[in-house]
Amino acid sequence: MADKLAMMERRRQRLRYQIKQKGAGRPRLSVFRSGRHIYAQVIDDAAGRTVASASSLEKDMRSSLKTGADKSAAEAVGKLVAERAVAAGVTAVVFDRGPFLYHGRVKALADAAREGGLNF
Structure with a gap:
């Protein structure tokens, strides 16, 4: 289990480095998925605030x-x-998948966000 967590942390750090290098100051679309829900938020790191967010936990x-x-x-x-x-x-955003592989639910969220008007 420790190896899996270590691999996830390495992926997260590697991706965060790439986002900082190639992001060019754009906000990032950060994704988190748990066993029961999925969350997404657009974060402006320069201002240090969340611009927009959505999750499967919302009442509607x-x-x-x-x-x-x-x-x-x-x-x-x-x-x-x-x-x-x-x-x-x-x-225009940068996609931050965190430690999750670009597959399944994460890919479905990214494709839907592109259809919704976000460019990344």
């Missing part, structure tokens, strides 16, 4: 989704966070 999302831990929930969260970010004036 919980009532419309079967579960918060599948691809359809990730797609709904991706569309919602993109809609809120565009309303706040953010269209």
